[in-house]
Amino acid sequence: MITLYRRQTKKFKNIFSLNNNIIIAFFVLLFFINAVSPSIITEPLQSLALKLSFVKNSVESGLIGFLSFFQSKDRLFEENENLKNQYASLSTFCAYSIQGLKSTKEELEKTLGRKRSDIKNYVGTGFVIAKPPISPYGTIEIDLGAEAGLKEGDEAVVGEYVIGYILEASKGHSMIKLYGEKGDNRTIAIGEKRLILDGQGEGFGSYKTRIANETIISLGETVWLSENSDFIFGVVAATSYSPNDKYQELTIKSPINIVELGSVDIIAK
Amino acid sequence: MKNLDLLLRIIFDILLIIVAIFMPWWISLTIAAISALVFPNFLEIMIVGLWIDAVQFNGNFHSIPFFFTMISGLFYLMTKSIRKIIRFSY
Numbered sequence: 213m214i215t216l217y218r219r220q221t222k223k224f225k226n227i228f229s230l231n232n233n234i235i236i237a238f239f240v241l242l243f244f245i246n247a248v249s250p251s252i253i254t255e256p257l258q259s260l261a262l263k264l265s266f267v268k269n270s271v272e273s274g275l276i277g278f279l280s281f282f283q284s285k286d287r288l289f290e291e292n293e294n295l296k297n298q299y300a301s302l303s304t305f306c307a308y309s310i311q312g313l314k315s316t317k318e319e320l321e322k323t324l325g326r327k328r329s330d331i332k333n334y335v336g337t338g339f340v341i342a343k344p345p346i347s348p349y350g351t352i353e354i355d356l357g358a359e360a361g362l363k364e365g366d367e368a369v370v371g372e373y374v375i376g377y378i379l380e381a382s383k384g385h386s387m388i389k390l391y392g393e394k395g396d397n398r399t400i401a402i403g404e405k406r407l408i409l410d411g412q413g414e415g416f417g418s419y420k421t422r423i424a425n426e427t428i429i430s431l432g433e434t435v436w437l438s439e440n441s442d443f444i445f446g447v448v449a450a451t452s453y454s455p456n457d458k459y460q461e462l463t464i465k466s467p468i469n470i471v472e473l474g475s476v477d478i479i480a481k
Numbered sequence: 482m483k484n485l486d487l488l489l490r491i492i493f494d495i496l497l498i499i500v501a502i503f504m505p506w507w508i509s510l511t512i513a514a515i516s517a518l519v520f521p522n523f524l525e526i527m528i529v530g531l532w533i534d535a536v537q538f539n540g541n542f543h544s545i546p547f548f549f550t551m552i553s554g555l556f557y558l559m560t561k562s563i564r565k566i567i568r569f570s571y
Contacts, residue, residue, distance in 0.1 A: 231522055231524070231561070232558070232561075234524070235527070235554055235557060235558065238527065238554070239551070239554060242547055242550060246540070246546045246547060250540040250541075250546060250547075251540075253531070253535055253540070254534075254535040254536075254539055254540045257531070257532060257535035257536055258535060258536055258539075261502065261532075261536040264502050265502075268502075268503065
């Protein structure tokens with residue numbers, strides 16, 4: 213606690229004491245310096261102030277950086293924990309999704325007759341790289357060849373439908389000869405009764421055949437190639453029944469549109 | 482007691498240096514004035530005045546050269562007379 217006391221003043225002291233002389237000398241010196249150039253005093257002090265403010269700023273930024281280091285460390289730790297939790301829940305979700313997708317894919321493949329595990333002699337799936345008119349008429353080219361194990365005579369299938377066979381197996385690509393092209397005559401089996409008939413290739417994946425008028429053939433009946441009964445060739449697309457004729461003409465057509473075809477599965481013969 | 486005086490004076494000096502560097506002139510001058518009343522022969526007030534003049538006013542306060550130095554010098558002389566009459570005790 214600060215208190216004030218009254219001092220006893222006894223005698224008058226000389227005003228020209230040492231301290232007073234210092235003050236007077238200081239003022240005289242200041243007066244002369246100011247007359248000559250005040251920057252003699254101001255400049256060194258200003259540069260010192262600049263340096264001190266620089267030191268102050270450095271210390272401040274250092275302290276802020278030091279504190280923010282801990283803050284960012286805490287934040288990173290928190291984010292890491294959150295991410296770990298998210299990762300755990302997401303990986304579980306993904307595992308379930310993958311399982312679901314796998315079963316859906318298997319079901320879809322089964323429905324479409326694609327690459328089933330129960331397909332015998334499955335060699336591989338080739339992407340179509342050339343179609344008519346780039347490839348010769350009645351053929352398509354795929355990007356699988358002898359290197360992938362393809363051999364001449366192997367069947368080309370799309371889903372449950374057979375579309376052709378390997379005509380030429382090069383090293384990295386193969387040419388598939390399509391069934392049902394002009395001049396391609398084959399024995400075909402129609403319907404559940406497997407009526408064996410001779411089909412004449414008409415082009416664009418279709419055959420024409422004749423059968424006795426008495427035989428009832430309905431549209432949409434399944435047709436197989438007699439040499440390959442594992443896969444369907446097509447369906448009965450049209451009949452020309454006339455009571456005056458002894459025979460009716462059947463048009464058998466493959467439902468596979470070659471123009472839209474993207475890939476084919478190869479089955480070893 | 483003398484050691485405590487010295488310690489207090491050193492603390493005040495350090496405080497005054499920090500305040501003079503980083504605070505406005507009126508804060509540092511007020512602290513310097515209080516110190517001059519408390520401590521005997523407080524010549525530091527002159528240094529504070531000179532610092533304020535040089536750094537904060539570039540040697541001129543309203544066209545008066547080294548105004549704060551002169552003011553602080555006068556205040557120092559005044560405190561010598563004041564301290565003859567009153568005395569601070571703690």
